[in-house]
Amino acid sequence: MTDLFWSTWEIISLIEQAVDEGALKNCLIDIAKSYGFASVFGGIVPPGGMRNSKAEIQARAVVQYFPDGWAARYLDQNYLPRDPIVGRLQKDRNAFSWSESYKSCPEPDNVRAVGGEAADFGLVEGFVIPITTLDQRIAALSFGGARDDLSNRDRSALIFLANFAIGHWLYLRRPRPTCNKTLSPRELDCLLWAGEGKTDWEISVILGISRSTVTKHITSAREKLNAVNKPHAIAIAMRLKILG
Template identity: 50%
Template sequence: MEQTRTTAEVEDCLLVLAAEFGFTGLFGGLVPTRPVHVSEIPSRILFQRYPTEWAARYNGKGYIFIDPVVQRLSYERNPFTWRESYETCTQEKHVQLIRGEATEFGLYDGYVVPISTIDGDIAALSFGGPGAIPASADLSVLNFAASYAIGRRLHHLAAARRPAPDLTPREWDCLLWAGEGKTDWEISVILGISRSTVIKHITSAREKLGAVNRAHAIATAIRTKLLR
């Protein structure tokens, strides 16, 4: 998954893994935490590999607002099955509608992984398939894969919206030597500047790159071709 370049490739990786548990489709996105218009839903979708007709019907008719799975996501932060969300839903007519129509497209049961983002949003990845989930199935691997996939997709979206960072020559030099494994003191000797100035330049570069720490800044610079 780390080597993927497109959303479709990430979906392919997830489906290969999910197939080991009998799942054939997946859907992921940002969960609405406030009333939104149906026209806003497409912008919240991060992954979608369900039968085209079912996806079009689900999105077009605004089923997200009555789906027992989404309702459970409003309070549940631990992974759960579709069956569990159907059992706890108080609107039986909604259960019959969503479960019935999903089954028409070979989606009988599924597994949902809620994910809290660093921005405070709730994302979720839902795997679906034609059969019941075995009680003995260890789905923890899907928890990790889902979290990683959502994180990677959100990072790509943020990077696409973020303008290219304008690093100063000194910031670039400091980050370059940091990428070579040099310490702040070693970089200060190489560049003929104080250690505190090195730290200042690296901190500034990190902030411009939107990185959480030094290693993340170096990795981001390499990935965006600022460093080679």
């Protein structure tokens, strides 16, 4: 077991423990700093021709961490549609360096404008990791700083961590199940005892009602929670904090 393995495992644990997008953002910033980068930006890659509004960028972003002034400058100059990194992301699904995106950009003026101004803010070189989601959208994380001197080993580790982090971000953003109706007190009682591992018969004895009535209450609760079965209903109720 190498030190790299253990550090990667520790970072994975931190990503898993991020309970919301804010915590995950802080984790990604810590990862960037640990690899010597001064910035990290990422989220869902915009399609070609997207307008460069702050709201649109924020809606797609998981993390935006830049040196002071660069984000405002980027927005003010409408650099998104001109950014060689974004242009390459819309075509390339392999990890690449910023310098590689500059070399492959067909518009030298864009390289001079975006790359030149980024360098003024200390962002000279970086490493970009595209990630294809299950629904075939493209996400990415871009790490930048004064230089990119990652070893191949570090690049492999960072690619793995980036994929894991984006996966967790999408998990946090998933639609949460909601109740169609409020559960009745009896439905809550039956579901609570079911969550304690009691059978329908045991619940009927505890509550002083018939077994068939217990089954009816649990079935009604399952339908209201859009659950496929009793364990699923209990899990949803716990996640929605209906059950303590």
